[in-house]
Amino acid sequence: MPELPEVETIKCQLAGRLTGRKIEKVSMAQKSLVYRDYPQKQRLAKEITGRKIREVNRRGKYLQVELDGDLTLVLHLGMSGTLLVRDKSEPKDRHCHLEIYFHDFKLTLRDPRMFGRVALFHNHDFSAMPGLANLGPEPLSKEFNADWLAEKFRGRKASVKALLMDQAIGAGIGNIYADEACFIARVSPLRPAGKLNHKELVKLAAGVKKVLKRSLAAMGCTFSDYRTSEGETGDYRPYVYGREGQECPKCGSVIVKTIIGNRSSWYCPRCQK
Numbered sequence: 001m002p003e004l005p006e007v008e009t010i011k012c013q014l015a016g017r018l019t020g021r022k023i024e025k026v027s028m029a030q031k032s033l034v035y036r037d038y039p040q041k042q043r044l045a046k047e048i049t050g051r052k053i054r055e056v057n058r059r060g061k062y063l064q065v066e067l068d069g070d071l072t073l074v075l076h077l078g079m080s081g082t083l084l085v086r087d088k089s090e091p092k093d094r095h096c097h098l099e100i101y102f103h104d105f106k107l108t109l110r111d112p113r114m115f116g117r118v119a120l121f122h123n124h125d126f127s128a129m130p131g132l133a134n135l136g137p138e139p140l141s142k143e144f145n146a147d148w149l150a151e152k153f154r155g156r157k158a159s160v161k162a163l164l165m166d167q168a169i170g171a172g173i174g175n176i177y178a179d180e181a182c183f184i185a186r187v188s189p190l191r192p193a194g195k196l197n198h199k200e201l202v203k204l205a206a207g208v209k210k211v212l213k214r215s216l217a218a219m220g221c222t223f224s225d226y227r228t229s230e231g232e233t234g235d236y237r238p239y240v241y242g243r244e245g246q247e248c249p250k251c252g253s254v255i256v257k258t259i260i261g262n263r264s265s266w267y268c269p270r271c272q273k
Helices: 004-018 041-048 146-153 160-164 175-185 198-217
Strands: 025-028 053-059 062-067 071-076 082-086 096-101 106-110 117-122 256-260 263-267
Touching (some): 004 053, 004 062, 004 082, 004 198, 025 041, 041 071, 041 117, 146 198, 160 175
Antiparallel strands (some): 025 096, 062 071, 082 106, 256 263
16 A cells, blocks of 8 residues: 555655646546545536646645645545556546546546545545544654654553554554564564553654655655556665565564554564564
């Protein structure tokens, strides 16, 4: 699933392409599951056609395309979604759920597994989409720090990784970067979160910021489906994620795979305690 670095990369590319542009035409597959949070989906094409894009933002893993008339088009790429800038003449395939046409190109949302989301909101009222409305602080903000983690981890028996992936604790952290942050902090993702001391929380908060910044500089991580809006792959190379049986880059031990909260997870049993 595209996480913060991937979605931020797409946001930055689209901001340069879309800001100030006028939407000329919209084509959508109304029966698609990506519109399940938007009961008024039959109105979407009509409401955004002719609108000018004021800016493109990101909140957690959500893209927010701000339109004139106080409208916000929200897109979440789910597990396999891609948002690609394409030539207007390129044919639409069966996995395409939304096409937004501009003067000289179109923006295409493809999502084979349909875990993504598309919805239109007025006046920034996102209450109909709880996943967006209830996000915690951005992990690269000052608000995301050891004190914040201490408050949210206090007394919790859930694993460190499970809570790092809680979007109400850190907006945009997912499976890849939770594993990577735990490795950088030398903390086992299996540890009960409430057992971490202040020094470990400082390292964990710093580890989150460090890995996100590294991945942003590499345009994200392409493990399977992720592509930037220009069709490029991300160049971030994980320390432990997806590297079961390979050598730990720090100590040379074998990286182990386990399951945490129904998600595959990787860590070094020697480095991470």
